[in-house]
Amino acid sequence: MSLQVSEAIIWQETAEGVSLYHTETGDFLSLNGTGAQIWALVASDGEREPVAAQLSLLYGGHNELLRRQIQAEVDAFITTMVESGLLAEQS
Numbered sequence: 001m002s003l004q005v006s007e008a009i010i011w012q013e014t015a016e017g018v019s020l021y022h023t024e025t026g027d028f029l030s031l032n033g034t035g036a037q038i039w040a041l042v043a044s045d046g047e048r049e050p051v052a053a054q055l056s057l058l059y060g061g062h063n064e065l066l067r068r069q070i071q072a073e074v075d076a077f078i079t080t081m082v083e084s085g086l087l088a089e090q091s
Helices: 033-045 048-060 064-083
Strands: 002-005 009-013 018-022 028-031 087-090
Touching: 002 033, 009 033, 018 033, 028 033, 033 048, 033 064, 048 064, 064 087
Parallel strands: none
Antiparallel strands: 002 087, 009 018, 018 028
């Protein structure tokens, strides 16, 4: 499934992470370093599985259990962003 930043979102990378503004709700959100890294990868790659795989390899290395845990957490983060209307997912 393809991911893209919702058209209602204006975002900017900052020294602390990523700042998001939802133009329809007026909500602001700040993502920490890890969330910002996931966000930037989604914005540039647009695919859920490659983003999770890349981060799990980066942080989990050769530890398969840790890699699976990281993939699950990245997937949960992306799901939350989709459910919040910050990211749009298309099949």
